[in-house]
Amino acid sequence: MTSNTDRERSKAGALQVKGEILTIRRAGDYYVIVFAAPGVAQRTRPGHFAAVAVGGQPTAMLLRRSFSIHQVDTAGALGGTVEIVVDAHGAGTKWLVERKPGDSIDVIAPLGRPFSLPKDPVSTILVGGGYGSAPLFMLADRLRERGCRVDLVLGAATASKLFGVVDGRRRASALHVTTDDGSMGTKGRVTAVLDRILDDYDGQVIYGCGPMPMLSAIAEIAQNRGIASQTAVEEAMACGVGVCMTCVLPVRGTDGITRMVRSCTDGPVFFGEDVRWSDVGTVPTDCLGAPIAQPESSK
Ligand SMILES: Cc1cc2nc3c(=O)[nH]c(=O)nc-3n(C[C@H](O)[C@H](O)[C@H](O)COP(=O)(O)OP(=O)(O)OC[C@H]3O[C@@H](n4cnc5c(N)ncnc54)[C@H](O)[C@@H]3O)c2cc1C
Ligand code: FES
Numbered sequence: 404m405t406s407n408t409d410r411e412r413s414k415a416g417a418l419q420v421k422g423e424i425l426t427i428r429r430a431g432d433y434y435v436i437v438f439a440a441p442g443v444a445q446r447t448r449p450g451h452f453a454a455v456a457v458g459g460q461p462t463a464m465l466l467r468r469s470f471s472i473h474q475v476d477t478a479g480a481l482g483g484t485v486e487i488v489v490d491a492h493g494a495g496t497k498w499l500v501e502r503k504p505g506d507s508i509d510v511i512a513p514l515g516r517p518f519s520l521p522k523d524p525v526s527t528i529l530v531g532g533g534y535g536s537a538p539l540f541m542l543a544d545r546l547r548e549r550g551c552r553v554d555l556v557l558g559a560a561t562a563s564k565l566f567g568v569v570d571g572r573r574r575a576s577a578l579h580v581t582t583d584d585g586s587m588g589t590k591g592r593v594t595a596v597l598d599r600i601l602d603d604y605d606g607q608v609i610y611g612c613g614p615m616p617m618l619s620a621i622a623e624i625a626q627n628r629g630i631a632s633q634t635a636v637e638e639a640m641a642c643g644v645g646v647c648m649t650c651v652l653p654v655r656g657t658d659g660i661t662r663m664v665r666s667c668t669d670g671p672v673f674f675g676e677d678v679r680w681s682d683v684g685t686v687p688t689d690c691l692g693a694p695i696a697q698p699e700s701s702k
Contacts, residue, residue, distance in 0.1 A: 417644075420512075427500060430488070435489075440485040449542035450516070450517030450538050451471075451517050454511045455467055457499055458495065466640075468495040469514075471538040471612065471635070472541070485510075487537070516672055518635070519633060519672075520546065525608060526551065527554070531613055533559045533560075533565070533613060544574060552604055553576045554575065556579045558592060561583065565582065568587070579596050581595055593613075597621070598624070601624075608632070609633075610632070618678075619680035636652065636671050638666040652683050654678055655679065
């Protein structure tokens with residue numbers, strides 16, 4: 404079962420590369436950027452992310468922006484290409500999508516711990532919220548190569564915020580779509596269809612990437628059924644490489660002790676049952692190293 408497999412890490416560490424942008428295309432509300440990244444594609448596993456420098460030089464935007472790696476291609480003369488999916492909303496992502504083919508971007512990748520793959524050909528369900536579906540297509544390919552059934556569930560607030568519907572039909576055993584406003588697929592959240600799919604296909608593992616409330620709901624459904632879930636979290640990041648502790652969240656270890664762990668290096672993929680979802684954004688008092696409350700009299 405998935406929880407017993409070793410985490411597949413990249414074959415070697417992350418690289419810092421100057422990647423030439425090859426194409427930028429619209430996909431609904433998102434942009435798909437393809438760039439050359441020599442050596443990165445070969446090291447990438449589903450669930451890895453890339454940290455991209457934004458703003459050019461000089462810039463006040465000191466921090467890199469993180470993006471799940473959507474696709475890689477190891478063929479061709481460029482030493483491999485990488486695709487990311489960008490939701491342009493703040494200064495950094497807007498700068499990125501305004502680049503032109505031929506421009507170069509500074510990228511560190513692949514980063515983080517990727518999804519684990521099951522040893523046996525089990526039935527799996529992949530759930531992506533909005534651009535959170537980006538890393539799930541590579542994952543679907545790897546799972547199907549291992550003989551797994553792959554049900555892909557794509558959800559978003561509205562149709563234009565879905566990513567990968569056409570591709571999903573081709574890559575998964577079956578595609579299920581939900582939108583909050585009913586503009587495509589089943590009206591409602593992804594959780595509205597999960598129980599039925601789990602029942603119909605005897606789902607053994609749920610993989611999720613998307614907003615934290617969605618991941619928390621997936622983890623709860625999996626736990627209630629006694630099956631595994633793996634969730635790729637999106638905590639705000641600063642350095643992306645394990646130095647600054649910006650991205651910590653409370654996670655239970657195999658010893659039952661909760662620690663504040665870095666989602667950039669210990670994640671972004673965690674087993675759903677290990678994350679203390681309702682305590683994310685806090686340091687729980689029972690967490691290892693949490694500050695001990697001083698009695699009033701000693702202050
Ligand atoms: C592991 C991981 C994978 C991600 N994958 C994708 C993806 O595939 N596609 C995509 O569009 N976005 C993705 N994001 C979110 C993306 O990193 C942020 O939207 C982006 O950093 C925002 O930068 P900005 O300058 O446009 O926005 P601003 O809001 O101006 O950002 C200001 C600062 O806050 C940080 N920040 C703001 N929002 C987020 C956020 N949601 N997550 C992390 N840091 C944030 C930025 O790094 C920056 O330092 C991912 C985040 C993480 C952590
Ligand atoms: S973002 Fe700096 S430690 Fe994770």
